[in-house]
Amino acid sequence: MVLVTGGGNGIGRECALLAGLEGAKVMVNDLGAGVSGKDEGSAGPAETVAQEIRAAGGEAISNSESVSSYAAVQAMIEQAVGAFGRIDAVINPAGILRDGMFHKMSERDWDAVIDVHLRGAFNVSRAAVELFRGQGRGSFVHFTSTSGLIGNIGQANYAAAKMGVVGLSRILAMEGAAKGVRSNVIAPFAWTRMIASIPVTDEQSAQRVERMRTGMRAEQVAQLAVALAADAAAAVTGQIFAVRGNEVILFSQPRPVGSVARCDGWTPESLLSAGLPALQPRFTDLGASASVFPYDPV
Numbered sequence: 001m002v003l004v005t006g007g008g009n010g011i012g013r014e015c016a017l018l019a020g021l022e023g024a025k026v027m028v029n030d031l032g033a034g035v036s037g038k039d040e041g042s043a044g045p046a047e048t049v050a051q052e053i054r055a056a057g058g059e060a061i062s063n064s065e066s067v068s069s070y071a072a073v074q075a076m077i078e079q080a081v082g083a084f085g086r087i088d089a090v091i092n093p094a095g096i097l098r099d100g101m102f103h104k105m106s107e108r109d110w111d112a113v114i115d116v117h118l119r120g121a122f123n124v125s126r127a128a129v130e131l132f133r134g135q136g137r138g139s140f141v142h143f144t145s146t147s148g149l150i151g152n153i154g155q156a157n158y159a160a161a162k163m164g165v166v167g168l169s170r171i172l173a174m175e176g177a178a179k180g181v182r183s184n185v186i187a188p189f190a191w192t193r194m195i196a197s198i199p200v201t202d203e204q205s206a207q208r209v210e211r212m213r214t215g216m217r218a219e220q221v222a223q224l225a226v227a228l229a230a231d232a233a234a235a236v237t238g239q240i241f242a243v244r245g246n247e248v249i250l251f252s253q254p255r256p257v258g259s260v261a262r263c264d265g266w267t268p269e270s271l272l273s274a275g276l277p278a279l280q281p282r283f284t285d286l287g288a289s290a291s292v293f294p295y296d297p298v
Contacts, residue, residue, distance in 0.1 A: 001025040001026070001027070001080060001084040001088050001089075002016075002019045002024045002025070002026050002027070002087075002088065002090070002226075002229055003027045003076070003080055003087060003089070003090045003091070003124070003128070004016040004019065004026060004027070004028055004029065004091045004092075005029045005030070005067050005090070005091070005092045005093065005120070005124060006029070006030055006067075006093045006094030007026075007028035007029055007046060008030030008046045008048070008049055009030065009045055010190070010218050011093045011143070011188055011190055011218045011221050011222060011225075012028075012030065012091070012093045013045075013049050013218070014218040014221070014222035015093065015221075015222045015225045015226060016028045016050075016060070017056075017222075018219070018222045018223070018226045019091070019226050020053035020056065020058035020059075020060055021053075021056065021058065023058075024058075024088075024089075024226075024229075025058075025059040025084045026058065026059070026060040027062070027076070027084075028046045028049045028050045028053070028060055028061070028062045029046060029063045029064070029065065029067070029076060029094070030045045030046035030062075030063075031065070031066050031067075031094075032044055032045045032046060032064050033096075042064070043064035046062035046063060046064050047062040047064075049062070050062040059084070061079070061080070063076050063079060066116075066120075067094045067116060067120035067123055067124055068115040068116050068119055068120050068123070070122075070123045070126070070127070073120075073123040073124055076127070077127045077131070086131070086135065087128055087131055087138070088138060088139070088229075088231075089141065089229035089230075090124050090125070090128050090138075090139070090140050090141065091225050091229055092120070092121060092142050092143060093143045093188075094116065094120055095116055095143070096113060096116050096117075097113070097155075097158060098112055098113050098157060098158075099154045099155055099158070100154060101153070101154055105156060105157060109157060110156075110157045112157075113157035113161055114157060114160070114161050114164075116161075117158070117161035117162060117164075117165060118164040118165060118168075121142050121164075121165045121168055121169075122168065124140075125140055125142075125168065125172055129181065132176070132180070132181045133179040133181055136180045137180040137181070137231065137234075138176075138181050139181075139182045139183070139184075139228060139229045139230075139233070140169065140172055140181075140182065140184070141183075141184055141185075141186065141228045141229055142165050142168070142169045142183065142184070142185045143162075143186055143187070143188065144162045144163070144165050144166050144169075144185040144186070144187045144240065145158065145187050145188075146187050146242065147159045147162060148161075148162035148163035148165075149162075149163070149166070149187060149240070149251060151286070165185060169183040169184065169185045169238070170238055170253075173237040173238030174238065177237065180234070182228075182236065182237035182238075183237060183238065184228050184236060184237060184238070184239045184240075185239075185240050185241070186221065186225060186241045186242065186243060187240070187241070187242040187243075187251070188221040188242070189216045189242065189245070190216050190217055190218040190220065190221045190243070215245050216244060216245045217245075220243055220245060220246060221243045224241060224243050228241075239251075240253060258279050258282040259279075260274075260275045260278045260279060262274075262275070
């Protein structure tokens with residue numbers, strides 16, 4: 001049985017439909033709100049997807065609570081277990097955007113994005129992890145973004161939340177290894193309503209967005225998400241993946257790339273004159289992301 005958050009639209013919808021097609025029982029969760037999460041929401045999108053799964057011969061129920069509320073997520077898990085008897089995987093792409101330059105970002109917009117992405121990842125993981133440990137297996141498939149892994153101007157809140165999800169997933173994998181509990185993250189490249197909300201300011205960005213619309217689709221991301229949720233992926237945990245069209249990318253994870261040492265210790269002056277200049281050739285270029293990866297919020 002699979003819980004899919006944000007399952008009413010975009011990547012979440014494709015994950016829910018594919019999981020149902022592959023034979024999983026599915027709970028489709030979606031608040032039914034807009035991209036910014038500022039409106040009240042609706043039960044319609046989640047139930048529509050659940051109906052599609054049932055119409056195709058699968059088993060599915062819906063839920064329209066917010067992942068930002070731990071009490072709501074606990075009730076969500078209880079609803080799923082009550083309906084299907086157990087829960088085996090959580091696929092968690094639920095998210096919102098509140099973009100803006102950091103020097104103009106409001107506390108409200110910061111909190112809203114952290115609440116849905118990072119607090120939401122905690123909520124769904126914490127509510128399910130003891131069940132997973134008790135039954136000796138379970139898979140978390142969380143979603144990160146290259147906005148955090150590499151960087152994207154105007155998304156400090158989103159990037160911070162998405163890097164937090166990476167750290168959470170790593171610890172879930174480490175702590176869960178002895179109990180059959182797995183956790184991985186995916187950075188998706190796919191045309192979704194969030195991508196559609198990106199302002200197109202010049203011809204170059206228009207061409208980039210058009211390439212994503214036609215060649216990088218949500219259903220391509222869903223293939224990996226559903227695969228990672230499967231028992232057959234029991235050996236895959238603690239990893240960071242990206243999906244770009246038909247390409248699956250494995251990311252490196254932060255490890256030391258260089259060091260400097262001094263027998264008599266460092267001072268600010270010696271670090272500035274010798275230590276930092278020695279490390280500088282290995283510094284990560286701030287501009288590297290622009291030529292390698294397009295903008296890709298979940």
